[in-house]
Amino acid sequence: MDTNSPGTSASGSRSQSVPEVHNSSTDEAAALLGGCGQVHLPSGSMCTLRNGHAGSCEFTPAKRVDALLAEHKAAEGW
Secondary structure (H helix, E strand, O other), rough: OOOOOOOOOOOHHHHHOOOHHOOOOEHHHHHHHHEEEEEEEEEOOOOOOOOOOOOOOOOOOOHHHHHHHHHHHHHHHO
């Protein structure tokens, strides 16, 4: 790991624990909240499952993402 890159710090930034936030196909806000955040670039839909989930992503239309992230977070305790 390059400890001199902007995405890493000696103090351990939050993005270090979620390295995919620097991926252009990942929604940073969703990933930092604990969601997968993988974005289907052609449609703009986003996966609202938990970060690191098993299996395929379940893509949701962008207008429903905030509500589903909140539901998953509350129901699953993340």
